[in-house]
Amino acid sequence: MKKSWKQTMVALLGSTLLMAGCGSASEPAAPADNPANSGSNGETAQPAAESVGESVDYKIIGIDPGAGLMKATAKVIEEYGLDKWELVEGSGAAMTAALKDAYEDQKPIIVTGWTPHWKFSKFDLKYLEDPKGIYGAAEQIHTIVKKGLKEEKASAYAFLDNFYWEPSDMEAVMVEIMEGKEPEQAAKDWVASNEEKVSKWIEGIEPANGDTITLGYVAWDSEIASTNVVKVVLEEKLGYKVEMSQVEAGPMWVGVAEGDLDAIVAAWLPTTHADYYEKYKDKFEDLGPNLDGTKIGLVVPAYMDIDSIEDLKE
Numbered sequence: 433m434k435k436s437w438k439q440t441m442v443a444l445l446g447s448t449l450l451m452a453g454c455g456s457a458s459e460p461a462a463p464a465d466n467p468a469n470s471g472s473n474g475e476t477a478q479p480a481a482e483s484v485g486e487s488v489d490y491k492i493i494g495i496d497p498g499a500g501l502m503k504a505t506a507k508v509i510e511e512y513g514l515d516k517w518e519l520v521e522g523s524g525a526a527m528t529a530a531l532k533d534a535y536e537d538q539k540p541i542i543v544t545g546w547t548p549h550w551k552f553s554k555f556d557l558k559y560l561e562d563p564k565g566i567y568g569a570a571e572q573i574h575t576i577v578k579k580g581l582k583e584e585k586a587s588a589y590a591f592l593d594n595f596y597w598e599p600s601d602m603e604a605v606m607v608e609i610m611e612g613k614e615p616e617q618a619a620k621d622w623v624a625s626n627e628e629k630v631s632k633w634i635e636g637i638e639p640a641n642g643d644t645i646t647l648g649y650v651a652w653d654s655e656i657a658s659t660n661v662v663k664v665v666l667e668e669k670l671g672y673k674v675e676m677s678q679v680e681a682g683p684m685w686v687g688v689a690e691g692d693l694d695a696i697v698a699a700w701l702p703t704t705h706a707d708y709y710e711k712y713k714d715k716f717e718d719l720g721p722n723l724d725g726t727k728i729g730l731v732v733p734a735y736m737d738i739d740s741i742e743d744l745k746e
């Protein structure tokens with residue numbers, strides 16, 4: 433009995449191994465190219481590529497809601513049929529902070545942008561093409577003064593009429609501020625390093641005698657830079673006492689139109705501030721551009737594989 437039991441166990445074990453072997457040969461595991469794991473053409477299925485919109489949650493990071501750039505971007509969303517997209521209101525500082533965070537992590541992001549701006553010196557960025565031309569061509573920044581300033585503060589008027597610099601000048605001041613220097617100190621350092629240019633602005637102008645002049649500006653990095661430079665020149669070179677008033681775009685234009693502000697060097701034309709200019713055009717004096725070559729539009733990091741606003745519809 434003992435020998436018979438052993439023989440039976442051996443036979444059973446052999447049968448089990450044989451069945452296992454046969455099973456693996458006749459019923460193999462589904463291979464990677466099995467139609468159950470592939471597309472209709474027999475190729476291995478891949479996850480669908482994420483669209484640009486999905487990668488940024490269909491959000492465009494904007495600035496303050498009163499800016500002409502925001503109005504133009506709202507029109508872009510409408511004209512290009514970007515129904516899923518949201519324009520996020522905020523501020524210039526919030527926009528650049530979001531851009532910085534995304535850029536450091538090499539993540540996708542789309543922001544409303546303009547030049548001159550320090551972000552183009554700090555990061556490798558590009559504008560999205562605007563085939564419909566909604567953002568318009570290159571803009572200028574104009575100097576606007578209240579009516580009667582020429583008679584009231586002749587020296588300040590003469591300097592403001594002469595004030596003109598290049599985008600690279602403005603960006604130099606903006607970069608210093610971005611890297612931690614106080615705006616007024618950055619302006620003073622720039623003025624000290626550019627005496628030849630500054631001397632042409634004030635050539636033949638008699639210094640004032642401690643008169644007060646009020647400058648308005650919006651809290652954009654570009655306007656913080658330019659207004660502080662103008663303040664330093666008025667104070668250090670022409671003897672004025674300067675008061676600066678930071679406001680939103682609308683109140684800035686109202687202020688200079690009603691005479692509460694003496695001047696602004698922050699009028700983006702002909703597109704960004706077009707509505708304000710048209711509304712108050714008979715209530716101020718336009719001294720012309722103090723900077724040429726500005727631009728507005730949608731900006732993305734250069735590492736993003738996208739070139740046009742049209743691509744946002746995909």
